[in-house]
Amino acid sequence: MFIDEIKVYAKAGHGGKGCVAFHREAYITKGGPSGGNGGRGGSVILQADHDLNNLIQQYYQPRLIAPDGEGGMGKGMDGHAGKDLIIKVPCGTLVWRLPSAPKPVAEEDDDGELEAEGKPTFFPTAISTRGLIRSAGDTRAQEIDLSLEEEEISDGKMPAPQGELVADLTENGQQFILCKAGRGGLGNRNFATSRNQTPRFAQPGEEGDEGEFIFELRIVAEVGLVGYPNAGKSTLLTAISKARPKIAAYPFTTLHPQIGIMEYPVDFKRLTVCDVPGLIEGAHNNVGLGHKFLRHIQRCKVLVLLLDMAGTDNRKPWDDYKQLLKELELYDPALVEKPRLVVANKIDEAVAEENLKQFKKKFKKISVLPISAAFDHGMEKFRETIRAKVEAAEKAELPE
Numbered sequence: 166m167f168i169d170e171i172k173v174y175a176k177a178g179h180g181g182k183g184c185v186a187f188h189r190e191a192y193i194t195k196g197g198p199s200g201g202n203g204g205r206g207g208s209v210i211l212q213a214d215h216d217l218n219n220l221i222q223q224y225y226q227p228r229l230i231a232p233d234g235e236g237g238m239g240k241g242m243d244g245h246a247g248k249d250l251i252i253k254v255p256c257g258t259l260v261w262r263l264p265s266a267p268k269p270v271a272e273e274d275d276d277g278e279l280e281a282e283g284k285p286t287f288f289p290t291a292i293s294t295r296g297l298i299r300s301a302g303d304t305r306a307q308e309i310d311l312s313l314e315e316e317e318i319s320d321g322k323m324p325a326p327q328g329e330l331v332a333d334l335t336e337n338g339q340q341f342i343l344c345k346a347g348r349g350g351l352g353n354r355n356f357a358t359s360r361n362q363t364p365r366f367a368q369p370g371e372e373g374d375e376g377e378f379i380f381e382l383r384i385v386a387e388v389g390l391v392g393y394p395n396a397g398k399s400t401l402l403t404a405i406s407k408a409r410p411k412i413a414a415y416p417f418t419t420l421h422p423q424i425g426i427m428e429y430p431v432d433f434k435r436l437t438v439c440d441v442p443g444l445i446e447g448a449h450n451n452v453g454l455g456h457k458f459l460r461h462i463q464r465c466k467v468l469v470l471l472l473d474m475a476g477t478d479n480r481k482p483w484d485d486y487k488q489l490l491k492e493l494e495l496y497d498p499a500l501v502e503k504p505r506l507v508v509a510n511k512i513d514e515a516v517a518e519e520n521l522k523q524f525k526k527k528f529k530k531i532s533v534l535p536i537s538a539a540f541d542h543g544m545e546k547f548r549e550t551i552r553a554k555v556e557a558a559e560k561a562e563l564p565e
């Protein structure tokens with residue numbers, strides 16, 4: 166299972182209570198206050214880890230709750246602090262904080278009864294994506310909210326995570342405090358003064374932060390492969406890297422993004438390449454696998470538009486090219502602004518030469534790189550061209 170978007174609930178630990186105690190010992194009368202401090206709670210901390218590639222861990226454990234701090238004790242003993250809960254997430258995880266539900270405020274109405282104001286909003290938990298199952302007699306039916314479905318299809322995109330973007334974890338080891346722990350309360354010995362030598366009070370601990378968050382994974386890769394199903398994206402990834410995705414002659418073989426690393430042995434340069442499932446016409450209306458996976462190429466520096474020059478599925482490469490650009494633009498206009506490389510695959514087939522000639526006639530300004538991924542033809546040229554493009558894009562990004 167590949168999970169790239171998940172809702173979680175997180176709560177940091179409460180600080181421990183301060184203690185009210187007095188020193189008692191034989192022959193020492195009125196030993197004075199001796200209540201220790203409470204320990205702080207544990208924080209919930211996110212840490213980016215390059216060994217992970219999706220958010221499956223949070224799918225099975227959507228509640229991230231850090232332990233509370235221990236209370237203070239007599240004889241001046243402080244309570245233990247709660248242990249921080251460190252949650253590992255893949256590099257490229259964006260964290261959105263959802264607006265918190267208003268807490269019910271109790272108010273007295275005319276009859277003198279307490280009435281709660283501001284209904285708490287209902288948030289379904291991360292794992293309860295299945296509709297409610299209702300049963301009457303022997304029949305059982307699943308409740309589906311049709312209004313939600315219509316909305317999704319009408320604008321084509323997945324509903325954007327609402328809320329505020331609080332973190333973007335891209336580097337391995339980068340940490341972010343998702344929920345800060347509450348401080349422990351001070352014990353009564355901190356409050357002894359010359360005028361109040363027996364303070365009979367101590368501080369309660371502070372509450373830890375809590376909230377609901379959406380984790381969204383956008384893979385960090387330099388190169389993104391985009392193309393129709395069966396264009397040979399996975400075959401190309403296999404030819405240039407050690408990744409071994411499934412390859413077959415039917416559409417939608419690849420069901421979720423695959424990552425490969427292209428290595429240049431001369432100077433040990435490495436480029437990460439991301440193969441996303443095939444796009445088809447109407448993807449913006451959620452046809453095929455829809456736009457769901459295009460978020461993974463949003464961070465890419467260079468896009469490779471892979472065209473099936475042999476037209477194996479009875480499509481014309483020039484139509485594919487136009488349609489791909491259209492679908493990319495409909496998803497995010499920034500994607501068509503990215504530097505891109507047009508690659509003509511399956512050049513080993515007889516019709517491909519003819520198609521390539523026609524393609525070049527139609528788009529005179531576009532340079533096309535002919536390859537045959539299955540027969541390792543043109544791979545060296547591809548590796549060099551893509552490296553030059555990525556380096557040019559990196560240079561352009563640098564501030565002058």
Ligand SMILES: Nc1nc2c(ncn2[C@@H]2O[C@H](COP(=O)(O)OP(=O)(O)OP(=O)(O)O)[C@@H](O)[C@H]2O)c(=O)[nH]1
Nearest residue numbers: 394395396397398399400413417418419443538539
């Ligand atoms: N003749 C020829 N066939 C190729 C070439 N590259 C890929 N194929 C074939 O095209 C078919 C589809 O290849 P895949 O790599 O699975 O295509 P894909 O773009 O990853 O497809 P999806 O994962 O379904 O989106 C396979 O049967 C490959 O053997 C090539 O250069 N020449």
Ligand SMILES: [Mg+2]
Nearest residue numbers: 398399418419
């Ligand atoms: Mg594939």
